[in-house]
Amino acid sequence: MNPAPSMPDSLLTQARAGDTDAFAALVRAHQGSVFSIGLRMLNRRDAAEDLAQDVFLQLYRRLADIESQEHLGFWLRRVASNLAIDWLRRLPYTSTQPLDDDMQVASPExxxxxxxxxxxxxxxxxxxxxxxxxxxxxxxxxxxxxxxxxxxxxxxxxxxxxxxxxxxxxxxxxxxxxxxxxxxxx
Amino acid sequence: MTDELENQLRRALRPVEAPEGFTERLMSRLPVAPAALYTSAPVVVALPVPARRKPRNFALPAALAASLVAAVMLGQHMAYEIETGRQQRELAEGRAASRELMEALRVTSQKLDMAYQAVNSPSRPAAPGEEENPS
Structure with a gap:
């Protein structure tokens, strides 16, 4: 998924200025991608949500460093992937638990x-x-x-x-x- | 088959929706301060003012420290001067002794030279008991 490629950079500017509605819109645009990385890396929905929340909380603190929507997508993928690898090194997540069957596909082709x-x-x-x-x-x-x-x-x-x-x-x-x-x- | 497998992977790994209420839960966890706090907007926070204390006088300790430093530097300078003077005196005494020794050697050499010439002079009258060399 290429999350929200057409989202304007003005949304990012508004979020940087402290507009929480703009930040929420950014989250909604990218949460599927970040959550999916967490889910397929950690193989648990609860852990994946924890990871995604951590990633977006980090984003909130680092908004000043984000230069564009493209940079935002790259930053989110980078932090989510590396955080998941780091969690797998430190936490006893098993890799054999099957994914949930009620998983909703975002692009239901x-x-x-x-x-x-x-x-x-x-x-x-x-x-x-x-x-x-x-x-x-x-x-x-x-x-x-x-x-x-x-x-x-x-x-x-x-x-x-x-x-x-x-x-x-x-x-x-x-x-x-x-x-x-x-x-x-x- | 690789392309087919890759297409299957793309289908199998389609992103999934985040759980219901994800954004709301996240927004409730955001710090109270706005994001702008982490960017550039200055935020003035009123801190409790401590009781006013008598300002400390730093002049006396500074003067004492300066005096100490000056005394140490002066002492070092005097020690250097004394040591230099002692070395110069020793050097002068050594040179004088050397000159006296050279003078004494010169006088002694003159005396010895004169004695040698007197002994070997042909006009010198023979001393009593002195025999001529038969050869």
Whole structure:
């Protein structure tokens, strides 16, 4: 998701000036993205909400440093991803708890196979936290490799390597789970 | 298959909605001070004024410190002068002693020279008991 790409910078200016309504509008525009990063990294809705709230509280204190809507999106993804990786290092979140079934998709396009989508999301939890963050920024947030590297303080080659290895691992697990029945064609 | 897997990932990882009431809960947690507090608007906060105390006089301690520093510097200067004078006296005495020694050596050398010439002079009368060398 590219959250609110057409939002005016004036909203940011108003929020910086102390307009809480403008700040709330910024939150509404970006909360889905930030919450989704937290949910798929931590795999718990309560933890994901705590993380998202922390991220936006940090944003409130750092509004003066945010230069534009684009910078705001980058800043939120960076803080949310790194905070989630940090929490996973420090807190005993398990990576095996399944995601909630009542999850509401923000862009309800017609999914071809809800079962496979859910299984893929579950298999993502078996990746290491940095690899998971890379995959989320790539396939959830649709970011390019350079921006993912900048977001996670990672060389682009490392980003590429994470994506390649994660795709290979996911494909192998899907074959193992008989979700697909063919070998990869290069 | 990679493209297909990537498309499946994009579908599976679509962002989800934040929980109901997320924004309201967040807004209730915001600090009371507006965001502008963290930016540039100066905020004047009235602090309790402490009881007025008699202003401290710093002139006396400063004068004492200055005197101490001056005394130390003066002492160092005097010690340096004394040491320099002593060294100069010793040097002058050494030079005088050297001159006296050279003079004494010179006089002694003259005396020895005169005695040598007197002994070896051919016009000198033979001393009693002095024999000529038969060879």
């Amino acid at each position: 017609n999914p071809q196979d809800p079962l496979m989508d859910r299984e893929l999301a579950r298999l993502m939890n078996e990746l290491s936290p940095p690899a998971r963050a890379v995959m989320l920024l790539r396939y959830q947030e649709d970011r390019d490799l350079a921006e993912i590297g900048a977001t996670l303080d990672m060389p682009v080659n490392t980003v590429k390597s994470h994506i390649k290895r994660s795709l290979t691992a996911l494909r192998a697990r899907m074959i193992g789970a008989r979700l697909v029945d063919c070998e990869p064609r290069e």
